[in-house]
Amino acid sequence: MADLKISRELSLAQAAQGVMAMAHFAGARHWVPATSGNFSVRMDEKLAALTATGADKAHLTEGEVIAAEIVGAKHPRASAEAPLHLARYASEPAIGAIAHIHSMPATLLSRRHEKAGVFRLEGWELLKAFSGVTTHETLLEVPIVPNDQDTDRLATLVEARMGEGGPHAPGYLIAGHGLYVWGATAKEVLRHMEAFDFLLTAALHEEDAR
Amino acid sequence: MADLKISRELSLAQAAQGVMAMAHFAGARHWVPATSGNFSVRMDEKLAALTATGADKAHLTEGEVIAAEIVGAKHPRASAEAPLHLARYASEPAIGAIAHIHSMPATLLSRRHEKAGVFRLEGWELLKAFSGVTTHETLLEVPIVPNDQDTDRLATLVEARMGEGGPHAPGYLIAGHGLYVWGATAKEVLRHMEAFDFLLTAALHEEDAR
Amino acid sequence: MADLKISRELSLAQAAQGVMAMAHFAGARHWVPATSGNFSVRMDEKLAALTATGADKAHLTEGEVIAAEIVGAKHPRASAEAPLHLARYASEPAIGAIAHIHSMPATLLSRRHEKAGVFRLEGWELLKAFSGVTTHETLLEVPIVPNDQDTDRLATLVEARMGEGGPHAPGYLIAGHGLYVWGATAKEVLRHMEAFDFLLTAALHEEDAR
Amino acid sequence: MADLKISRELSLAQAAQGVMAMAHFAGARHWVPATSGNFSVRMDEKLAALTATGADKAHLTEGEVIAAEIVGAKHPRASAEAPLHLARYASEPAIGAIAHIHSMPATLLSRRHEKAGVFRLEGWELLKAFSGVTTHETLLEVPIVPNDQDTDRLATLVEARMGEGGPHAPGYLIAGHGLYVWGATAKEVLRHMEAFDFLLTAALHEEDAR
Numbered sequence: 001m002a003d004l005k006i007s008r009e010l011s012l013a014q015a016a017q018g019v020m021a022m023a024h025f026a027g028a029r030h031w032v033p034a035t036s037g038n039f040s041v042r043m044d045e046k047l048a049a050l051t052a053t054g055a056d057k058a059h060l061t062e063g064e065v066i067a068a069e070i071v072g073a074k075h076p077r078a079s080a081e082a083p084l085h086l087a088r089y090a091s092e093p094a095i096g097a098i099a100h101i102h103s104m105p106a107t108l109l110s111r112r113h114e115k116a117g118v119f120r121l122e123g124w125e126l127l128k129a130f131s132g133v134t135t136h137e138t139l140l141e142v143p144i145v146p147n148d149q150d151t152d153r154l155a156t157l158v159e160a161r162m163g164e165g166g167p168h169a170p171g172y173l174i175a176g177h178g179l180y181v182w183g184a185t186a187k188e189v190l191r192h193m194e195a196f197d198f199l200l201t202a203a204l205h206e207e208d209a210r
Numbered sequence: 211m212a213d214l215k216i217s218r219e220l221s222l223a224q225a226a227q228g229v230m231a232m233a234h235f236a237g238a239r240h241w242v243p244a245t246s247g248n249f250s251v252r253m254d255e256k257l258a259a260l261t262a263t264g265a266d267k268a269h270l271t272e273g274e275v276i277a278a279e280i281v282g283a284k285h286p287r288a289s290a291e292a293p294l295h296l297a298r299y300a301s302e303p304a305i306g307a308i309a310h311i312h313s314m315p316a317t318l319l320s321r322r323h324e325k326a327g328v329f330r331l332e333g334w335e336l337l338k339a340f341s342g343v344t345t346h347e348t349l350l351e352v353p354i355v356p357n358d359q360d361t362d363r364l365a366t367l368v369e370a371r372m373g374e375g376g377p378h379a380p381g382y383l384i385a386g387h388g389l390y391v392w393g394a395t396a397k398e399v400l401r402h403m404e405a406f407d408f409l410l411t412a413a414l415h416e417e418d419a420r
Numbered sequence: 421m422a423d424l425k426i427s428r429e430l431s432l433a434q435a436a437q438g439v440m441a442m443a444h445f446a447g448a449r450h451w452v453p454a455t456s457g458n459f460s461v462r463m464d465e466k467l468a469a470l471t472a473t474g475a476d477k478a479h480l481t482e483g484e485v486i487a488a489e490i491v492g493a494k495h496p497r498a499s500a501e502a503p504l505h506l507a508r509y510a511s512e513p514a515i516g517a518i519a520h521i522h523s524m525p526a527t528l529l530s531r532r533h534e535k536a537g538v539f540r541l542e543g544w545e546l547l548k549a550f551s552g553v554t555t556h557e558t559l560l561e562v563p564i565v566p567n568d569q570d571t572d573r574l575a576t577l578v579e580a581r582m583g584e585g586g587p588h589a590p591g592y593l594i595a596g597h598g599l600y601v602w603g604a605t606a607k608e609v610l611r612h613m614e615a616f617d618f619l620l621t622a623a624l625h626e627e628d629a630r
Numbered sequence: 631m632a633d634l635k636i637s638r639e640l641s642l643a644q645a646a647q648g649v650m651a652m653a654h655f656a657g658a659r660h661w662v663p664a665t666s667g668n669f670s671v672r673m674d675e676k677l678a679a680l681t682a683t684g685a686d687k688a689h690l691t692e693g694e695v696i697a698a699e700i701v702g703a704k705h706p707r708a709s710a711e712a713p714l715h716l717a718r719y720a721s722e723p724a725i726g727a728i729a730h731i732h733s734m735p736a737t738l739l740s741r742r743h744e745k746a747g748v749f750r751l752e753g754w755e756l757l758k759a760f761s762g763v764t765t766h767e768t769l770l771e772v773p774i775v776p777n778d779q780d781t782d783r784l785a786t787l788v789e790a791r792m793g794e795g796g797p798h799a800p801g802y803l804i805a806g807h808g809l810y811v812w813g814a815t816a817k818e819v820l821r822h823m824e825a826f827d828f829l830l831t832a833a834l835h836e837e838d839a840r
Contacts, residue, residue, distance in 0.1 A: 546666060
């Protein structure tokens with residue numbers, strides 16, 4: 001077990017490669033407009049590599065990735081949304097990487113369904129792109145929480161909501177704000193980001209055409 | 211005739227060039243989100259080159275293309291959707307290449323018209339992009355089959371449906387899933403993919419505006 | 421005057437540069453899907469450089485541009501739509517270049533308004549991108565003709581329609597088919613293509629939202 | 631104080647770098663179709679670097695950027711819209727750069743809400759991309775003025791409108807025409823342009839779906 005654990009540990013430089021891969025992909029798809037969005041990769045049980053505040057994620061460089069304690073004092077260069085990343089790592093040991101993006105359909109649906117507090121995805125083949133899903137005959141819930149500039153309070157609310165309902169897709173929406181999405185690795189998060197954008201685009205179109 | 215036949219045979223390396231051309235084109239157009247989609251080129255009467263399971267089609271490499279028997283034992287690296295490709299080759303000797311993509315209008319229309327079991331394209335000049343069509347005054351049927359994770363059963367259903375109705379466009383839709391499209395060569399499939407995406411985008415817009 | 425005239429004459433190689441510039445720009449914008457579209461530049465009073473039949477315009481090469489007589493025998497490699505280009509050069513000496521593209525809003529509006537036979541653009545600042553327009557307080561007509569596989573007959577109809585109504589934008593629509601657009605030079609046609617696509621996208625959106 | 635002032639002065643060559651950065655970014659996003667749009671960077675209290683008339687902004691070169699007096703005689707190569715840039719610099723000393731773009735949602739909303747004379751943005755997280763905004767619980771006004779080919783008269787109207795109502799987003803709309811957007815530096819204007827395009831796209835979609 002000790003060996004297995006060591007083999008999963010990443011240096012900051014290694015983790016920053018995954019952070020940059022997610023950030024550059026999201027930038028190319030216009031999912032992090034106006035320097036928004038942030039990205040992280042777990043280094044081990046105690047640390048995660050995070051995008052620093054103020055960085056332009058579409059052109060992120062290694063020096064703009066910091067190592068933050070998952071539970072502990074705030075890093076001086078941490079972005080305001082760092083607590084939302086770190087709380088997820090603290091709650092779910094299987095999470096290895098997290099992306100926060102402002103994809104247009106995510107932003108629109110998050111605001112439209114804020115009162116319901118949840119958006120449901122059902123019946124699409126592309127649900128199988130989410131790790132662990134083996135059939136389109138699946139209904140997944142995406143929790144929606146109200147936006148809040150107090151991100152410590154918001155993180156507490158999110159973690160409470162993740163314990164309710166379900167089964168959940170690997171993500172949640174903040175109303176009028178955007179999408180958080182996670183996976184075991186940065187590569188899996190790349191796949192999950194693209195799946196969410198496709199599924200939410202399709203679902204938004206279906207709603208609008210009704 | 212023997213010479214003619216030999217001249218149409220392709221090595222795995224040659225066929226893989228066509229598979230990669232289709233995959234990279236579809237990737238650049240965002241038609242294979244989240245590692246979805248698959249592509250194949252017929253090598254001869256008995257074999258077809260297919261994308262292996264798990265590959266990221268937008269960045270497909272030659273080593274991710276396998277030679278599968280059209281009728282015979284399943285290749286260990288074949289994707290779950292291999293039977294849908296192979297059944298088409300077995301049914302129609304003139305088919306030389308096949309693409310499966312998740313273009314957004316294909317996915318939306320396939321789900322909206324699942325009960326009708328067919329989508330009709332009529333009157334567009336771009337119908338002439340389909341091999342054999344010489345005038346816009348044409349009505350082509352695109353069969354729609356329900357989605358099914360048992361792809362052997364789904365392939366049998368599809369081949370039965372291709373024998374009914376018509377005339378058919380060179381493709382069919384799987385509800386909530388995506389589009390299969392074929393042609394004599396990989397180059398023709400590139401043209402057919404782009405024609406389907408354009409025609410289905412236009413048709414979807416017309417329906418939504420009604 | 422003789423000098424002036426000579427200075428306006430272009431060799432096939434010179435004219436092909438303009439043809440390729442228009443074709444590559446349209447390809448990058450997905451306005452010539454599935455090898456559709458065609459482009460031309462006037463060489464002198466008698467000849468025009470035209471895209472040959474069957475070429476993929478997004479990747480057009482110089483060898484795929486032919487010199488066709490404006491009035492005379494059909495060139496063996498001329499595309500089926502060559503008469504529509506040549507008739508415009510014969511009718512209007514000021515036309516130096518022509519593009520035919522399948523932009524999505526052009527295709528949709530051409531079919532929606534086929535019965536009216538005309539689409540009107542009014543009040544947009546970008547109308548000033550059309551040569552000779554100096555204010556947004558302008559109403560321009562874009563004629564719409566029914567589609568016809570007999571392009572000699574269609575060209576005759578188009579030239580008759582250009583003599584009616586107006587003032588005209590530098591283009592016309594063929595129903596369910598696409599847009600023809602012209603200008604004094606290939607560079608001007610690049611500007612006119614982009615202006616039409618923007619204006620028709622905006623106008624389509626306004627109609628749909630009503 | 632004198633030192634501070636000197637450190638904020640830019641040579642024409644330095645200012646042209648900012649002008650080109652904004653123009654190339656806007657070109658890549660198709661916000662300056664058909665050679666439309668224009669860009670400027672303040673050099674000091676008296677001068678601003680401006681795109682010259684007739685330039686293709688997507689491919690702007692340094693030689694197409696001129697130094698114009700903020701208050702004074704018109705530069706012979708100034709574009710027709712130069713007064714709209716210069717009046718903003720004269721009114722607000724904190725403005726260091728200005729962009730004028732024709733983004734599609736800006737153009738559509740400017741025409742739809744011309745009679746109201748204002749468009750309101752409220753509740754979106756991305757409002758925080760505008761300098762000085764610290765919470766999504768913000769309502770910003772975007773003034774809309776009627777289009778006018780007399781840009782001296784239009785500039786006077788705009789500056790009067792900027793003194794009314796508010797708080798204002800860092801931009802205004804000209805009906806059926808496009809968006810003006812400003813900031814302290816060219817880099818800030820890049821962020822503000824992208825924020826406006828995202829926010830207006832989202833707001834337009836919400837209106838259309840009602």
